[in-house]
């Protein structure tokens with residue numbers, strides 16, 4: 001029996017990460033899901049790791065335990081993240097740190113932990129979920145954009161660093177996607193199907209990136225809802 005290719009997906013419990021998990025299980029991958037509620041999802045080819053990625057001081061030790069158990073990883077899909085928006089002085093210092101820790105530092109730490117395995121096997125896909133906020137800054141988005149612009153710079157540099165090891169680095173930058181992301185925010189996409197990307201659309205993109213012929217890298221993908229309608233206030 002041939003072993004199924006194995007992918008790590010962060011944020012597998014909800015939204016984009018959950019849609020990617022379901023699509024890639026269907027496509028025949030073995031998935032290791034990481035999030036605080038990863039264990040809620042069960043499937044014969046799914047392994048859950050409950051972990052809080054917003055605690056960077058605890059990550060190196062926990063990641064070391066995972067890398068020790070996995071010598072073959074075919075790719076990592078970084079979907080865990082959350083948004084917090086407001087003018088800068090509305091953020092406490094702790095809130096600034098927490099946005100950066102989850103949306104930027106944890107992605108760098110996780111990459112750092114698994115890169116030796118990918119380099120040793122001389123292959124792998126690293127797929128990060130950025131945002132339209134990685135491409136241009138907007139009102140009330142200074143801290144979130146700082147994290148997402150940082151992630152974009154990180155992926156551009158990493159792509160060059162990893163090319164000689166046949167590791168491909170991709171950044172996907174969506175506009176509004178209809179997920180739980182908006183549950184804690186004071187705005188959300190309009191109700192029409194053209195007002196938001198569906199998480200399944202991003203899952204299809206991820207599968208296309210993985211299926212691309214070895215030797216070609218999809219550097220970045222930008223997606224938007226066809227009609228950008230934002231609802232403010234209570235839903």
Ligand SMILES: NC(=O)c1ccc[n+]([C@@H]2O[C@H](COP(=O)([O-])OP(=O)(O)OC[C@H]3O[C@@H](n4cnc5c(N)ncnc54)[C@H](OP(=O)(O)O)[C@@H]3O)[C@@H](O)[C@H]2O)c1
Pocket residue numbers: 010011012013014015016017018034035036037038051052053054055079080081082083102129130131132173174175176177178179180181182
């Ligand atoms: N939705 C949008 O409009 C949109 C647009 C552009 C970019 N994005 C980006 O897309 C990514 C996924 O967002 P989404 O829309 O799918 O949101 P979502 O439905 O809220 O899912 C977020 C995922 O991140 C995980 N997560 C959150 N905090 C975590 C923590 N401290 N430790 C570990 N896992 C954590 C959550 O799992 P647990 O709660 O189980 O921990 C959940 O699985 C994020 O990076 C976001 O910035 C979203």
